Amino acid sequence: MYECKQCHVKVRGNIKCCPLCQGELSGTAEKNVFPKIELQNSLRQRMFRVGLFITLIAVAICIGINLSRPQDGWWVLFVLAGSACFWFSVSIAMEKWYNIPKNILWQVVILSALAYAWDYKTGYRGWSLEYVLPFLCIGSITSTCLLAYFLKLHTREYILYLILDGVLAVIPLILLLEHKLNVLYPSAICVSVSIILFGGLFLFRRDLFFSEIQRRTHL
Numbered sequence: 001m002y003e004c005k006q007c008h009v010k011v012r013g014n015i016k017c018c019p020l021c022q023g024e025l026s027g028t029a030e031k032n033v034f035p036k037i038e039l040q041n042s043l044r045q046r047m048f049r050v051g052l053f054i055t056l057i058a059v060a061i062c063i064g065i066n067l068s069r070p071q072d073g074w075w076v077l078f079v080l081a082g083s084a085c086f087w088f089s090v091s092i093a094m095e096k097w098y099n100i101p102k103n104i105l106w107q108v109v110i111l112s113a114l115a116y117a118w119d120y121k122t123g124y125r126g127w128s129l130e131y132v133l134p135f136l137c138i139g140s141i142t143s144t145c146l147l148a149y150f151l152k153l154h155t156r157e158y159i160l161y162l163i164l165d166g167v168l169a170v171i172p173l174i175l176l177l178e179h180k181l182n183v184l185y186p187s188a189i190c191v192s193v194s195i196i197l198f199g200g201l202f203l204f205r206r207d208l209f210f211s212e213i214q215r216r217t218h219l
Contacts, residue, residue, distance in 0.1 A: 002027040048094060055083050085114045100151070101144050101161035108140045108168060129175060130183040134190035137169035141197055155208050162197065163209070169194035 002011040002025040004018040011018065011025060018025055059079060066076035089110050096103040112133050119128035144165060148158045172187030173194075181187055201209045 044094060044097075048090070051090075052087060055087065059083055081118075085118075089114070100147055101153075101158040104140050104144055104147075105161045105164055105168075108136045108165065112136055112168075126182060129172075130181050131186055134169075134172045134186040137165065137172070137190050138193050140165045141169065141193055155205060159201070159205065159208055163201070166194045166197045166201075169197070 002015070003009070004011060004020065005024055005026055007018055007020050009018070009020065015025070059076075062076050062079045066072070066074060089107065092106055092110055093103055096106055112128070115128040115132040119125060141162065144158055144162050147153070148155075148162075169190050172181075173191045175181050176184065176187050176191070
């Protein structure tokens, strides 16, 4: 039987990491106690394939138009890159659909990175850091709080991801202090929302706030 080096709990079956802390396991593997169930293709997967095929048709049409009018420039490359970015984000969202707060956090990271890459490759005008990043952080904090309220999620189900959303929202503060931004108000609003978030967690969820940090960092 496996044993977690951090949590010191016994884990049955043949898994790769601790189900509580995702830490390393020691010991010997056992036969899985749960039967393996073959999942059928769901409606979500079929919709994904249909949407991907429609995108492929649209991209093929754009390629044909661009090849027939090369004097307009190779704008089809933007179509290809945009389609790839869109479906990459959608695929991550579908993979993490079972955990909405975690999905939101992943989308913030992915969309921020893609926006910065687009901004950098098109001459860097700063819109990715001045607008996209702060508004994504504000949206992630707001949507996580609203979903937790309406879906009646237990605090432990979303508090870690809410903390990480708040940490990401500190990045615009660093950019402000380093004078890397020309447009200040989106980042200023983002920093204010982050301060309100951490203040609310400290005042109303203090025990869970510190226990979650301690559990994740093993302090």
